[in-house]
Amino acid sequence: MITNDSKQDTILILGGDGYLGWSLGLAFAHRTDDNIVLVDNLIKRKWEKEVDAKLLLPIKKPKTRIAEYKRIYGKDNLSFEKVELLEQEDVAKVIRKYRPTVIINAAQQPSAPFSMMSPKHTAITFSNNILGHLNVLWSIAQIDKSISYIKLGTAGCYMDTDTDFVPLGKKNFTFTHQGKQHNILNSFIPMQATDFYHQSKISDFLIDDLCASLWGLKVMTVQQSTVFGATIEENQAPEHAGLSARFNYDAVFSTVLNRFVCQLAIGHPITVYGDGKQKTGLISLSDTVDNFMRFAKTDIKPGKHMVVHNYTMRLSIDEIAQKMVEIDPKIKVDYIRNPRNEGSGKLQKKVQVHKLVKEPMAKKDENLKKELSNLLTFTKRYKDNIDPSIIMPKVEWSVEQKLNEAKEAQSLSTYRTYLKGKLTGRLISTTPKS
Numbered sequence: 001m002i003t004n005d006s007k008q009d010t011i012l013i014l015g016g017d018g019y020l021g022w023s024l025g026l027a028f029a030h031r032t033d034d035n036i037v038l039v040d041n042l043i044k045r046k047w048e049k050e051v052d053a054k055l056l057l058p059i060k061k062p063k064t065r066i067a068e069y070k071r072i073y074g075k076d077n078l079s080f081e082k083v084e085l086l087e088q089e090d091v092a093k094v095i096r097k098y099r100p101t102v103i104i105n106a107a108q109q110p111s112a113p114f115s116m117m118s119p120k121h122t123a124i125t126f127s128n129n130i131l132g133h134l135n136v137l138w139s140i141a142q143i144d145k146s147i148s149y150i151k152l153g154t155a156g157c158y159m160d161t162d163t164d165f166v167p168l169g170k171k172n173f174t175f176t177h178q179g180k181q182h183n184i185l186n187s188f189i190p191m192q193a194t195d196f197y198h199q200s201k202i203s204d205f206l207i208d209d210l211c212a213s214l215w216g217l218k219v220m221t222v223q224q225s226t227v228f229g230a231t232i233e234e235n236q237a238p239e240h241a242g243l244s245a246r247f248n249y250d251a252v253f254s255t256v257l258n259r260f261v262c263q264l265a266i267g268h269p270i271t272v273y274g275d276g277k278q279k280t281g282l283i284s285l286s287d288t289v290d291n292f293m294r295f296a297k298t299d300i301k302p303g304k305h306m307v308v309h310n311y312t313m314r315l316s317i318d319e320i321a322q323k324m325v326e327i328d329p330k331i332k333v334d335y336i337r338n339p340r341n342e343g344s345g346k347l348q349k350k351v352q353v354h355k356l357v358k359e360p361m362a363k364k365d366e367n368l369k370k371e372l373s374n375l376l377t378f379t380k381r382y383k384d385n386i387d388p389s390i391i392m393p394k395v396e397w398s399v400e401q402k403l404n405e406a407k408e409a410q411s412l413s414t415y416r417t418y419l420k421g422k423l424t425g426r427l428i429s430t431t432p433k434s
């Protein structure tokens with residue numbers, strides 16, 4: 001556990017009701033004397049209702065969780081503000097009110113399947129992930145350029161980039177065209193998404209870069225890999241359950257390892273999409289939080305967009321499934337049709353890491369074991385809440401597949417009802433059987 005109480009700061013955590021935002025807020029508040037303000041519009045609670053994404057353990061309202069934090073830890077340095085990031089004046093108002101030294105932005109639509117559900121869901125993803133982000137950058141530029149802005153990015157930006165190496169920051173590249181060599185100087189590696197969510201994250205990454213240089217802001221993008229785990233030290237004990245973070249285990253909002261551990265907990269076959277050769281960066285929730293404590297105390301240079309890759313290991317989906325088999329040799333692994341158009345990870349990508357994240361990497365095997373065991377204990381504790389029908393994938397990437405389904409559902413106007421039925425696990429057939 002990292003602690004750092006050398007200097008008292010005010011830190012705004014945007015997305016403070018979310019999986020990462022709440023965990024960061026709780027850790028920062030408990031481990032430092034900083035004043036931590038969680039900011040959120042609670043929209044995720046509505047999106048979860050829309051797709052029937054039940055939580056493993058229902059979470060209370062932010063103010064109730066904060067009161068529980070005060071009761072358990074006897075500290076008064078955690079608070080909540082309900083703010084819609086799409087309202088620029090409200091964003092500016094909360095920044096003026098608290099005058100933070102650091103703003104961490106984890107307030108986004110974080111799901112690839114959600115972004116692929118319909119044109120409306122793509123639009124929601126782009127507006128939240130880009131316009132909300134721009135409102136924060138504009139506010140910082142207008143109010144106080146000394147604020148350090150730490151933005152959650154994603155390692156998935158490089159998902160479809162056919163490379164064997166992902167460097168940190170800008171590099172010089174050489175390429176050949178019609179037999180001649182050409183150079184691209186001082187540029188980021190090309191990023192390539194396979195869904196609209198990751199495409200929105202590529203755009204907001206480039207916006208970070210633009211605003212840092214345009215206005216001389218202090219910006220760090222954390223290219224965050226897939227997070228697993230439910231708890232950190234502050235909320236691991238059963239009697240601290242009132243401090244739990246949101247834990248999604250459904251096919252729309254959950255991350256892969258969290259979903260697999262829930263399947264393991266109820267003895268359900270582990271469902272791997274495709275052949276499972278696709279690779280993902282992985283990091284535990286505890287390591288993520290520890291690393292963010294370092295990021296928040298880092299001196300970010302004005303105008304120099306700092307990029308950090310936050311990950312400890314890279315595994316294929318099948319390797320993750322095999323970790324479940326190691327825990328329970330009786331568990332079956334099912335390879336199901338992959339609804340996503342994703343590459344199979346033919347190259348062994350190496351990812352350059354910053355010295356700020358080297359420490360947890362050195363202990364990655366030991367940490368993985370410990371974190372998996374904590375996660376399994378947590379999921380088993382609440383396994384009676386698991387609804388297996390929401391774990392299977394229901395959102396197709398292919399438009400043709402969607403249209404076929406719509407045809408089956410007779411018309412596009414009934415497709416939404418049809419899709420909603422699929423998402424909630426209640427398959428509504430609008431085609432009368434003749």
Ligand SMILES: NC(=O)c1ccc[n+]([C@@H]2O[C@H](COP(=O)([O-])OP(=O)(O)OC[C@H]3O[C@@H](n4cnc5c(N)ncnc54)[C@H](O)[C@@H]3O)[C@@H](O)[C@H]2O)c1
Binds near residue numbers: 014021044045152246
């Ligand atoms: N969880 C992961 O494994 C993972 C991996 C890589 C990157 N990330 C990134 O981390 C960030 C947080 O992810 P998470 O898993 O904690 O998601 P989450 O959905 O649990 O939390 C996001 C929070 O942001 C809030 N929010 C969304 N739009 C908002 C708006 N317009 N105004 C105010 N609040 C708003 C939501 O209500 C929610 O509480 C995202 O940017 C995501 O892309 C997450």
